Amino acid sequence: MINTQLLKEMLEIYSPAGNEGRISEFIRNQIKDYVDEIKVDALGNLIARKKGNGKKIMLAGHMDQIALMVTYIDDKGFLRFTNVGGISPTISLSQRVIFENGTIGVIGSEKIEDLKDFKLEKLFIDIGASSKEEAEKKVTIGDMAVYYTEALYDDKKVMSQAVDDRIGCFVMIEALKKLSTTANDLYFVFTVQEEVGTRGAKTAAYDIAPDMAIAFDVTATGDTPKAKSMAVELGKGPAIKVKDNSILCHPKVKNYMIKQAEENNIPYQLEILEFGGTDSGAIHLTRSGVPSGVLSIPCRYLHSNCEMVFLSDVKEAIELTVYMLKNSIEI
Template sequence: MNKELLKEMCSVYSPSGNEAAIRDFIMQEIKDYVDEINVDPLGNLIARKKGNGKKIMFAGHMDQIGLMVTFIDKEGFLRFTNVGGLSPSITMSQRVIFSNGVVGVVGCEKLDDIKDLKLDKLFIDIGAQSKEEAEEMVSIGDVCVYYSEALIDDKKVISQGLDDRVGCFVLIEALKQIKNSLNDLYFVFTVQEEVGIRGAKTSAYTINPDYGIAVDVTMTGDTPNAKKMAVKLGEGAAIKIRDNSLLCHPKVKDTMIKVAKDSDIKYQLEVLEFGGTDSGAIHLTRSGVPSGVISIPTRYIHSNCEMCYLSDISAAIDLSVKLSQTDFDN
């Protein structure tokens, strides 16, 4: 596994609506492995590997959650709103970084009760001593993301932005392994998933695929007193059955399970009672697209220290490669 590539991808600034940097990075990484590559009007990166079989769309989203500046007070502190799902308790005391390299810390007003902790009680401190000084560093509408180094050892990766940088990594590594394609493959690196699976909606409309497969992270049920869920780190790629955006199509789900079994790829089944992925938009495109999801089990999602096992990532890569060469109609 190319750990250095994964580590480098995790460090690229890419909040929803500002995916240009990671899109350019991915384009350079895959351009020699595809027949066509383009960027659509919304910013999705669409890479095609031609084949004579069914049109299959794989999707991983490039964007990550962020914090958008809404107000700068006279002392130079920044108020913000969320771009995607932010937890106040996780966000408090985090380091954040803007696209221009400005680094700040998320502080909190004095609270009489921790139960009163909400995003509107938090602020970003960039070290400015006045509104004027702060305005020389950032502007209203600027977006920052959690700032932490990706750590990878022989077993796991810990980083901010694994949702869904790891899904993009899976697609890149799968694409490099596919030599001659049975199916007509579209590898789509989508924008604005964290704010309403928007990029998948427009790109799927353009491609009009026969089948859709999203590659994204999912929650686990393997930490102390976690919500009961039959997904664990180290048990392989998770084949989704449902989430709040999708009831996976039986043909796609069953094909994924059969391919995993026949290829001795370690897998587990996922029932997620909340959240969604790009397949939530893909399956509703035009007259409907049978869709499914390959999930990478991840702890501490939407934090600065999301955690995956390398073995599960490898399983997701292997399953993606095999599915790309599968006849879903037989």
């Protein structure tokens, strides 16, 4: 069974890129009794080590979420903003947002005559202020807001903001809890600033210098009406990545993941993502190179306030991760 209460709590924690302290502390409290060492590095990555005598394996899932940053407050108290990560104007319009101090607003738009002019600079955040002075009592330049919605789930699916990539972190946490012994020296790295350029993964990998790495993230699907053709669907199991725009996954890592899935009767899909990337893109280029792969959770409506995944895919990703980590890995 999936610990849906834990997942819901993780999804609803405010932690935009560059300000991941809240989710980091939450994860630390979840895993501290299951690892031998735990630390936060200079950039903010949470690094937990479960010691073993085998290969040094780095697991990476990013804690941060996309956000909106205030750039200007006008005389009537409306907030202009820029994106922190992949924010879409069409998805953002009329969405509620929340700031770190609990201030809540809604995203509005100027009058637009032509949809081709519908861009982020046409949008603003309305926090209900009547003047610049009133707004400045609640918000200042540089403050960040994230989408504000409740994480919803039933016996089949979960929908929420920040599924990208709290779901990867959740898989890592739950796999760690189930992993009694390991032949490998494991580093569970909950990274920062992935949404603005895989920055945390780059510095953490340089410090750890792993023999192999696996990133955990979401991926797009091709299973909605007239979607771009893609051989990934919800409910068909976790996806083992072949490539995206940041990496050609190392064949030995990819094949090891496939072998563990097939030997343990865990359904899986092969993923070719023709855009985007994950922490693995930064990790595999670290130092003299790190053989790397990715285990992805199929997700609809990426970078929205209602990203959707199936719980069966999450459960199978946890099971596959446990098998991958407890067995001896030869690279």
